[in-house]
Amino acid sequence: MVTEPFRDTRIELSHGSGGLASRRLLEGLIVPHLANSQFNAGALTDAAILPIESGHLAFTADSFVVQPLRFAGGSIGSLSVHGTVNDLAVSGARPLALLSTFILEAGLPAVVLEAELSAMAAACSAAGVNIVGGDTKVVEHGKADGMYVTTCGIGVLEANVKLSPARVQVGDKVLLSGPIGDHGITVLLARGELDIEAELASDSRSVWPMVQALLAVCAAEVRWMRDPTRGGVASSLNELAQDAKLCVTLREKDIPVRDCVRGACEVLGLDVLHVANEGQFLAVVAASAAEQALSAVRAVPGGEAAALIGEVESGPAGRLRVFTEHGSSRVVEMLVGEQLPRIC
Amino acid sequence: MCLAIPGKIESFVDAEERMAVADISGVKRQVSVDLLRREDETLKVGDWVLIHVGFAMSKISESQAKEQLEILTMLGEAQKAMEEIQDLEVC
Amino acid sequence: MKYVDEYRDPELIKATAREITALVEKSGRLFRIMEVCGGHTHSIYRFGLEQLLPPAIELIHGPGCPVCILPMERVDEGMAIAADKRVILTAYGDMMRVPGHQGSALQLKARGLDIRMVYSPLDALKLAQINPEREVVFFAIGFETTAPATALTVLKARELGLTNFTAFVNHVTVIPPMRAVLDDPKLQLDGFIGPGHVATVIGASSYEEIVRDYKKPVIVSGFEPLDIMQSILMLLRQLSAGEARLENQYSRVVPFAANPVASQVLAEVFELRDSFEWRGLGSIANSAVKLREAFSQYDAEVRFAHLLAAYHRQFELSSGPSTAAHEAPCGDVLKGLMKPKSCPFFGKECSPENPVGALMVSSEGACAAYYNYARDKQTVITNGN
Numbered sequence: 001m002v003t004e005p006f007r008d009t010r011i012e013l014s015h016g017s018g019g020l021a022s023r024r025l026l027e028g029l030i031v032p033h034l035a036n037s038q039f040n041a042g043a044l045t046d047a048a049i050l051p052i053e054s055g056h057l058a059f060t061a062d063s064f065v066v067q068p069l070r071f072a073g074g075s076i077g078s079l080s081v082h083g084t085v086n087d088l089a090v091s092g093a094r095p096l097a098l099l100s101t102f103i104l105e106a107g108l109p110a111v112v113l114e115a116e117l118s119a120m121a122a123a124c125s126a127a128g129v130n131i132v133g134g135d136t137k138v139v140e141h142g143k144a145d146g147m148y149v150t151t152c153g154i155g156v157l158e159a160n161v162k163l164s165p166a167r168v169q170v171g172d173k174v175l176l177s178g179p180i181g182d183h184g185i186t187v188l189l190a191r192g193e194l195d196i197e198a199e200l201a202s203d204s205r206s207v208w209p210m211v212q213a214l215l216a217v218c219a220a221e222v223r224w225m226r227d228p229t230r231g232g233v234a235s236s237l238n239e240l241a242q243d244a245k246l247c248v249t250l251r252e253k254d255i256p257v258r259d260c261v262r263g264a265c266e267v268l269g270l271d272v273l274h275v276a277n278e279g280q281f282l283a284v285v286a287a288s289a290a291e292q293a294l295s296a297v298r299a300v301p302g303g304e305a306a307a308l309i310g311e312v313e314s315g316p317a318g319r320l321r322v323f324t325e326h327g328s329s330r331v332v333e334m335l336v337g338e339q340l341p342r343i344c
Numbered sequence: 345m346c347l348a349i350p351g352k353i354e355s356f357v358d359a360e361e362r363m364a365v366a367d368i369s370g371v372k373r374q375v376s377v378d379l380l381r382r383e384d385e386t387l388k389v390g391d392w393v394l395i396h397v398g399f400a401m402s403k404i405s406e407s408q409a410k411e412q413l414e415i416l417t418m419l420g421e422a423q424k425a426m427e428e429i430q431d432l433e434v435c
Numbered sequence: 436m437k438y439v440d441e442y443r444d445p446e447l448i449k450a451t452a453r454e455i456t457a458l459v460e461k462s463g464r465l466f467r468i469m470e471v472c473g474g475h476t477h478s479i480y481r482f483g484l485e486q487l488l489p490p491a492i493e494l495i496h497g498p499g500c501p502v503c504i505l506p507m508e509r510v511d512e513g514m515a516i517a518a519d520k521r522v523i524l525t526a527y528g529d530m531m532r533v534p535g536h537q538g539s540a541l542q543l544k545a546r547g548l549d550i551r552m553v554y555s556p557l558d559a560l561k562l563a564q565i566n567p568e569r570e571v572v573f574f575a576i577g578f579e580t581t582a583p584a585t586a587l588t589v590l591k592a593r594e595l596g597l598t599n600f601t602a603f604v605n606h607v608t609v610i611p612p613m614r615a616v617l618d619d620p621k622l623q624l625d626g627f628i629g630p631g632h633v634a635t636v637i638g639a640s641s642y643e644e645i646v647r648d649y650k651k652p653v654i655v656s657g658f659e660p661l662d663i664m665q666s667i668l669m670l671l672r673q674l675s676a677g678e679a680r681l682e683n684q685y686s687r688v689v690p691f692a693a694n695p696v697a698s699q700v701l702a703e704v705f706e707l708r709d710s711f712e713w714r715g716l717g718s719i720a721n722s723a724v725k726l727r728e729a730f731s732q733y734d735a736e737v738r739f740a741h742l743l744a745a746y747h748r749q750f751e752l753s754s755g756p757s758t759a760a761h762e763a764p765c766g767d768v769l770k771g772l773m774k775p776k777s778c779p780f781f782g783k784e785c786s787p788e789n790p791v792g793a794l795m796v797s798s799e800g801a802c803a804a805y806y807n808y809a810r811d812k813q814t815v816i817t818n819g820n
Contacts, residue, residue, distance in 0.1 A: 194554040195398075195561075198371045263369025263436060267395075268528075268554075269347045325445035326452075326660065328483025330808040336787045338541065340528035341554060343397050344346050344473060344501055344577060344799055346474060346580035346632040348658075350438035369436045376557060378587050379696050392438060394635060394688050397527070397577075398555025399584045402635040402688050404438055409687035413441055416665060420450035 004028055011108040016138030025136065029110070033117035034100070036130040048132035050097055056157040058093030060084060063150040069112065071190035073182070073201025074278070076149055077119030082204050082278055083229070084153035085127045089208040090225035090281050092163050092215060093155030095127060100134040100151045105144040113147065127206035129153075158212075160219040165243035167223040173290035174248065174310040175283045177210050177303055178203070180233055181261040184275035184339070189264070194341065196267065198260045203279035210303045214283060217296040221289035227281045231335040234273035234320060236282055238334040242318045249329070250310035250322045268341035273322070273332055275339065284312065348396035350404055351375070353389050361387070366395055375400050438687070442659030443482075451664040452487040455671060459489045462675050466492045467623055468667065469771060471613055472630035473500030473799030474658050480808035482660040492667070495771030496801030498612045499630055501576045501605070502529045503793040503800040504713045508750075509605055510535035513574045515746035516603060516739045517548045523566060524550045525559035526574035533796050536750075540574075556588035556602070563592070563600035572735045573602045580633045582606040582724065583697040586704035589726065589733045603735035604725050607711060609633050610641060611722035615713075616770050617649045624771065626652040626670045628663065631685040636701075638693035639683045650679045657685040704730055714793040715765035765792040768801055775805040782806060 006028030014021035064080040074082075080100065088095045100120065104113065124131055131151075182203040189196050207227060214222060224244075228236040233255075237248045257265075257272050265272045279302075285293045290308055297306040323329045351366035357374055364387075366375045377400045380387050385403065387393070393400035459466065470476060476496040479485060485494060498504055510533050517524035517540075524540070531541045531552060544550040549569075553559050556573050563571035575585040585602055592600040609630055616622060629642050634655050642653040652673040656666035666684045673680055683689055704727060711723030726734040736743065764780065767773040775781050775794070785791035787803050794800035 193552055193558070194373075195558055196371055196373045196554065200370075259436070260370030263371040266349050266436065266439065267368050267371055267373070324483055324660075325443075326448040326482070326487065327445070328486040330481060330483050333787075333807050337532060340531050340541075340552065342347060342529040342797070342799075343527045343554070343581065344529055344797065346472075346578065346630075348580070348632045348635075350436070352437075373554075374557075376584075376587060379583055379694055382696060394632070396580055396632060397584045398557050399587070401580070401632065402690070402694070405687045409438065409441075412665070412684075412687060413447075416447045416451060416661065419454055420447055423450050423453055 006110060009110055011104045011106055011110060011113060011138055013106050013138050013140065016104065016136055022136065029114060030117060030136065033114070033121050034124070034131045048097065048099070050132065050154070053156055058088050058091045058155040058157055059152070060087040060091070061150060061152040062087060063148065065145065065148050066187065067145055068190050069116070069146055071187050071202055073186060074204035075116060075119050076147065077116035078123040079204050079278060080149040080151045081120050081123035081127060081129070082206055084151040085129055085206045085208060086227040086278075086281065088153050088155035089206070089211040090227050091155070091157070092161030092211070092219075092222070092225065093157045094212070095129040095153055095155045095208060097130050097132045098124070098151050098153045100131050100149060102134070102136045103144055103148040104136065104138045105141060105146055106138055107141040108146055116147065116149075123206070127208060158215050158219060161215060161222070162220070163222065163224050165224055165240055168240065168244040168246060168284050168312055169223070169286070170246065170312055170314050171287045172223055172284045172312040173287055173308050174237070174250065174312070175285055175290070175293055175297065176233070176255065176307055176309045177207060177280045177297055178305040179256040179258045179261070180228070180277050180280060181257060181265065181272040181275035183278040184232065185261050185264045187276075194268070196264065198264055200258070200260050203277055205279035205302065207279060207281045210297050210300045210306070211281060213296045213300045213303070214293055217292050218285065218289040221286040222283055222293070223286065224284040225281055228277050230276045232272070232274040232276055233282065234271065234332045235334045237320045238332070240284070241320050244312070245317045247313045247315050247317060248310060248320045249313050250320070252322050253325050254307050254309045256305045256307050269343070270339060270341065271332070274335040287311075346396055348394045348401060350392055351395045353377075353387060353391045353393060355389060364400070366393065366400070368395065373398065439659060442657065442661040444661060448487070448660050448664055451661065451668055455492070455664065455668050456489050458668070458671050458675060459491045464491065466671060466674060467495060467625050467771070468492060468628060468670060469495040469497045469616070469624055470628040470663075471497035471499040471609065472633070473503065473797065474632065475628055475630070475656065475663060476500075476801055476804045477799045478658050478660065478663055480804040483808070484660055484663055487664070488667070495624065496768075496804070498616065498713065498716055498769045499578065499609065500797050500799040501578055501581070501607060502533055502797035504607065504612075504715060505533065505576060505605055506712045506714050507535050508712070510539075511537060511750070512743050512746060513603055514540065514543050514548070515742050516572055516735055517543065517550050519570070519739065519742060521570045522549065523562060523569050523571045524548070524574060525553045525562060525571060526550065527576065528552050529797055530574055530576060534790060556584050557591075560588050560592060560597070560600055563597050564595070567599060569599060570738075571600050572739075573600070574605070575602045576605045578607055578609050578630070578633045579636045579701070582705065583636055583700055586700045589704055589730055590700065592733055598732070601733050601735040601738050602726065604705070605723070606705070607713070607723045608721070609637070610644065611719050612713060612716060613645055615716055615719050617645070617651070619770055621772055622770055624651065625674055626679070627654070628666050628670065629653040629655040631655055631657050631662070631689055634685070634689040636694050636697045639681065639689050639691050641693065642681050646679055646681045652679045653681050655681070655683045655685050655689055657688065715769045717766070765794055768794055775802040778802070
């Protein structure tokens with residue numbers, strides 16, 4: 001393999017043509033950043049070959065389009081690793097390997113791509129997962145927003161894990177891993193349109209360590225998990241309520257939210273339950289195991305703020321209801337369209 | 345009809361003190377204080393104002409706020425006293 | 436959060452609710468109360484306040500939502516301006532989803548128009564400064580609360596000598612629709628929860644004419660749960676005593692008199708329109724403002740008059756569907772003559788995802804608030820701890 005460093009300052013159409021320029025980009029920039037023992041680095045082949053363990057495989061894909069590409073606490077690169085790792089994690093699967101596909105806009109500065117590759121490498125190493133292959137295409141300038149990343153992930157299901165809305169029962173408890181809204185508000189403010197600043201960073205991270213700890217103490221009692229990304233906690237739990245034909249109820253005061261996220265939501269008229277997260281997960285756990293589950297998640301660094309935020313009731317079926325401290329409730333629907341700040 | 349939220353004046357941006365940085369629970373935004381530039385009152389750093397679409401609409405009166413909460417607290421206490429009396433009567 | 440959390444104190448809210456219930460039981464009558472402002476409607480549903488009130492209190496959700504009452508033609512006109520390649524149309528997030536005949540701002544943005552969301556008109560002004568080759572148009576909506584922001588921004592544009600900033604003014608006034616509602620002979624209404632934030636501009640005293648002319652009590656109210664509960668209690672006390680007075684529950688924020696600076700800039704920049712079309716209420720005289728002639732160079736209706744004329748010609752040619760097409764029930768809901776869920780469209784053809792009527796558009800609209808927060812009729816349940 002040639003190991004000549006990539007010297008072009010900008011991405012050109014030729015870098016996606018499959019010819020010499022493509023090979024220079026791959027071998028000079030992408031591989032050096034993402035290389036690992038599974039990358040078949042000696043010879044770039046058409047497919048990654050992985051040893052199979054016994055059990056069940058989990059297989060998922062996610063695409064990432066975000067503006068701006070970098071924001072406090074993360075970037076499109078780290079997001080693309082965490083997003084797919086987390087999809088595997090909340091399926092009860094230990095992440096094994098990722099594929100990553102780039103759609104690059106011609107004219108993208110090479111340093112921007114390099115920064116994202118390095119963010120991906122760091123995220124992979126923190127999450128204990130390898131990128132084992134991928135693909136790169138370049139589109140004309142103006143046909144994409146800098147860069148898009150798609151990652152596919154493969155994982156192995158942990159023992160005794162059986163997750164399904166059908167297993168959710170009346171009386172089960174809802175566990176949330178930490179404060180919500182950090183990511184969505186951070187990105188909204190990072191776009192700069194609103195000219196609002198806050199000391200806030202995205203929560204983008206792998207939730208696998210917390211999920212692993214949870215499954216280690218009560219795998220059989222965990223009925224359902226989800227990472228509440230776009231559409232927020234409200235959308236994830238509405239889906240659960242509809243799929244399980246049960247009612248999910250939350251206690252507003254028990255839902256962890258940082259002060260400045262609350263402040264931003266009040267200023268912008270947003271419901272924090274609709275705001276995106278990239279480093280949290282929701283789990284429905286049998287009531288008998290709830291306290292044990294909570295302690296396990298809280299014991300993991302980064303899981304200290306986990307909380308039991310509500311429970312499953314019989315009806316009204318298909319609804320998410322949030323109870324206030326003064327004893328009344330409201331129905332919270334799924335997010336409709338894009339979340340927009342309001343002034344009235 | 346109009347979303348407005350209390351914020352604390354943290355600093356003034358310009359020499360004429362027409363723009364200020366307001367802090368709303370750790371969230372910061374530049375706001376115009378033009379509507380509160382009046383002869384009979386001066387706005388200072390540390391004052392609380394009500395903010396709507398980037399404009400300070402009104403200075404929040406601490407004494408009025410206190411008074412309102414006192415009235416309501418008294419209401420709660422009066423109810424409690426009534427309940428206690430009723431409980432005594434039941435016994 | 437200071438000045439927010441105190442007014443969400445669960446014990447005080449419950450105590451106020453108990454006091455309200457006791458008063459209603461003692462009086463043995465029905466109370467029909469209108470909260471004029473969509474912000475109040477939103478708070479009432481968000482905090483589940485209706486569930487804390489005895490059934491003898493009926494809350495009627497009034498016409499105080501500037502997005503809901505904006506006729507489709509005005510949205511279309513804004514979009515017609517945005518279709519000009521030189522234009523950057525800026526609008527509050529609220530406006531982005533409001534459907535026009537060609538689609539909403541959000542849909543037209545996705546189809547390539549340069550439409551941008553702003554938090555403040557000052558941000559639109561900034562865009563004009565950094566894009567001197569573009570025409571930046573601010574789609575201005577709102578009651579008197581929001582109008583001074585537009586007026587000050589226009590004044591600032593003049594001060595900066597900007598020639599590429601205009602405002603498409605759709606500002607409306609709060610007293611005329613209250614009168615329009617009260618003038619409907621079918622309406623039975625006992626009193627008003629008065630919009631608090633608009634009163635920071637026009638002063639609590641502005642509602643005196645309603646009290647005087649219609650003998651209905653008005654309580655100028657804040658927006659936190661405790662504010663609204665206290666205002667309802669104050670209103671019930673007046674009604675039980677047979678009184679009709681103006682009271683200011685929101686005195687920490689609202690002065691009795693109008694804000695003199697705001698009054699002055701509003702008078703300098705704006706003048707009343709003879710009439711303005713309100714979605715659901717029809718045409719109301721003297722209920723909206725436009726820029727004065729002295730500010731015509733900042734008036735998008737003047738600068739883009741040719742685009743608006745072209746839109747109207749085309750609209751009339753294309754059969755010109757009446758805006759009242761499927762809106763008949765919206766007016767009845769606005770006036771409290773019909774509950775959202777009694778509307779034949781509610782939750783069927785008309786939902787927040789595909790709003791047919793005005794009140795489903797903004798999360799402040801009575802129907803959208805009802806849809807989002809209270810679709811299941813339910814009794815109060817304790818919160819389990």
